[in-house]
Amino acid sequence: VLLNDAADRLCVVLVAARNPLNIGAAARAIGNFGFSRLRVVNPYKVPFREARSAVGASGVLLKAAEFNDVADAIADCNLVIGTTALQHRNPQHPTKRLEEGVRLIRRLPSSSKVALLFGSEKIGLTNQDLSHCHWLIRIPTQEKHPSMNLGQAVAICLYELVRNSRIPIAARQPDLASSAETERLTEMLLQALVISGYMNSAPATSMKMKVRRLVKRLHLPPDDIDTWLGMIRQFSWKMSQVEK
Amino acid sequence: VLLNDAADRLCVVLVAARNPLNIGAAARAIGNFGFSRLRVVNPYKVPFREARSAVGASGVLLKAAEFNDVADAIADCNLVIGTTALQHRNPQHPTKRLEEGVRLIRRLPSSSKVALLFGSEKIGLTNQDLSHCHWLIRIPTQEKHPSMNLGQAVAICLYELVRNSRIPIAARQPDLASSAETERLTEMLLQALVISGYMNSAPATSMKMKVRRLVKRLHLPPDDIDTWLGMIRQFSWKMSQVEK
Numbered sequence: 001v002l003l004n005d006a007a008d009r010l011c012v013v014l015v016a017a018r019n020p021l022n023i024g025a026a027a028r029a030i031g032n033f034g035f036s037r038l039r040v041v042n043p044y045k046v047p048f049r050e051a052r053s054a055v056g057a058s059g060v061l062l063k064a065a066e067f068n069d070v071a072d073a074i075a076d077c078n079l080v081i082g083t084t085a086l087q088h089r090n091p092q093h094p095t096k097r098l099e100e101g102v103r104l105i106r107r108l109p110s111s112s113k114v115a116l117l118f119g120s121e122k123i124g125l126t127n128q129d130l131s132h133c134h135w136l137i138r139i140p141t142q143e144k145h146p147s148m149n150l151g152q153a154v155a156i157c158l159y160e161l162v163r164n165s166r167i168p169i170a171a172r173q174p175d176l177a178s179s180a181e182t183e184r185l186t187e188m189l190l191q192a193l194v195i196s197g198y199m200n201s202a203p204a205t206s207m208k209m210k211v212r213r214l215v216k217r218l219h220l221p222p223d224d225i226d227t228w229l230g231m232i233r234q235f236s237w238k239m240s241q242v243e244k
Numbered sequence: 245v246l247l248n249d250a251a252d253r254l255c256v257v258l259v260a261a262r263n264p265l266n267i268g269a270a271a272r273a274i275g276n277f278g279f280s281r282l283r284v285v286n287p288y289k290v291p292f293r294e295a296r297s298a299v300g301a302s303g304v305l306l307k308a309a310e311f312n313d314v315a316d317a318i319a320d321c322n323l324v325i326g327t328t329a330l331q332h333r334n335p336q337h338p339t340k341r342l343e344e345g346v347r348l349i350r351r352l353p354s355s356s357k358v359a360l361l362f363g364s365e366k367i368g369l370t371n372q373d374l375s376h377c378h379w380l381i382r383i384p385t386q387e388k389h390p391s392m393n394l395g396q397a398v399a400i401c402l403y404e405l406v407r408n409s410r411i412p413i414a415a416r417q418p419d420l421a422s423s424a425e426t427e428r429l430t431e432m433l434l435q436a437l438v439i440s441g442y443m444n445s446a447p448a449t450s451m452k453m454k455v456r457r458l459v460k461r462l463h464l465p466p467d468d469i470d471t472w473l474g475m476i477r478q479f480s481w482k483m484s485q486v487e488k
Binding site: 025028029031032033034053055056057097098099139140141142145146147148149151152155156159160162163164176177178179180183189192193195196197198205206209210212213214216217218219220221222224227228230231234235237238239241242 | 269272273275276277278297299300301315318319320321322323324341342343356357359371372375376377378383384385386388389390391392393395396399400403404406407408433436437439440441442458461462463464465468471472474475478479481482483485486
């Protein structure tokens with residue numbers, strides 16, 4: 001896991017991004033995942049500093065460094081990684097899946113500085129930009145729909161850097177009844193609870209929600225739903241005989 | 245790995261999203277990662293069908309189903325998972341990290357339909373929305389900057405579903421009520437079933453076993469046992485008034 005103190009070694013470099021909203025969204029993702037360094041290479045002088053899409057990460061935007069070309073932006077970095085939506089067959093651009101690329105980043109010495117380059121919304125990184133990269137990473141999108149939104153692509157790359165690859169898992173999950181079926185049971189149980197005097201004749205919404213959650217937590221298998229419905233129905237019928 | 249034919253089992257449900265650009269961005273991520281089903285629960289009638297942010301995924305937007313409430317949107321789903329930026333300490337909302345939650349989704353039977361719920365940009369999912377969820381997943385954002393952009397959050401969840409992961413080894417069982425406690429509930433349920441006339445006054449052993457298994461399959465959390473005991477006890481008391 002890339003720890004917080006190591007997160008300072010990585011900078012996100014946006015090359016020729018045109019939409020300030022995307023630059024703000026990239027800053028937001030940088031803040032979300034504990035990174036802080038944003039660099040913008042932009043000949044167009046996009047007014048991104050105030051982008052509202054940064055939300056809680058306006059500090060990242062304010063601190064962002066501006067450069068006129070890629071070479072300057074990555075001058076202090078040891079490893080430069082480009083991002084691409086394409087399967088580059090060209091051996092000049094060795095391309096790894098994001099998961100594999102991040103594994104390599106994690107194994108770097110703690111002194112290494114890493115630049116992660118993202119190209120413009122329309123065309124991505126140019127061949128000129130790519131020439132600065134050691135290798136490329138590709139987010140595993142569908143071949144039919146490879147091109148991602150810039151802010152989403154930045155978020156996914158940073159998420160992969162902080163995600164835990166060794167989370168324990170629970171045992172095999174059984175199949176569950178549909179929500180429509182569990183809702184029927186919730187309704188029938190509420191009805192029975194009212195008839196029994198367990199709750200008021202007009203239970204508050206909060207009480208209904210409480211009962212719904214109680215039923216959801218049962219994780220009812222599909223085959224049991226009818227049995228429970230039948231039992232609660234019988235209870236209600238029997239209880240309704242009291243008044244007669 | 246959730247394969248393409250299985251991707252049809254998962255739908256993304258956006259509850260009360262206000263910004264059409266975010267709905268379009270969610271559609272784009274759905275297309276990027278090979279999913280197709282988008283459902284929108286929206287009282288505001290947001291004009292999202294033409295959102296340009298969908299880019300290559302306008303088909304996903306056009307096919308998106310609209311619902312007036314969450315219950316309808318998830319009626320056919322077996323497992324309903326909410327998303328949250330918060331660490332819910334409340335046991336009413338069991339929260340798993342995204343990585344762990346996705347492993348559970350991957351282990352579901354292939355017939356299971358899964359709904360992944362995302363709340364509005366401002367407030368996320370309400371308590372009413374959450375009551376429809378079996379459990380919640382949390383993207384591992386920083387505690388200081390937990391709240392993600394909606395389109396980015398959708399993209400990361402879907403990416404996690406398609407990313408490469410090894411077959412998990414360690415298994416962790418959820419906490420369950422003790423056998424003694426479930427047995428008490430079994431006894432009390434049997435008693436209620438007899439009083440109600442649902443079964444004979446001297447149920448056969450095979451019937452008792454059937455009811456015990458039924459209760460076991462509930463996988464009751466320890467904190468819920470007392471609630472169920474209280475409800476069934478109340479039903480029995482009410483039904484016993486009939487003879488008087």
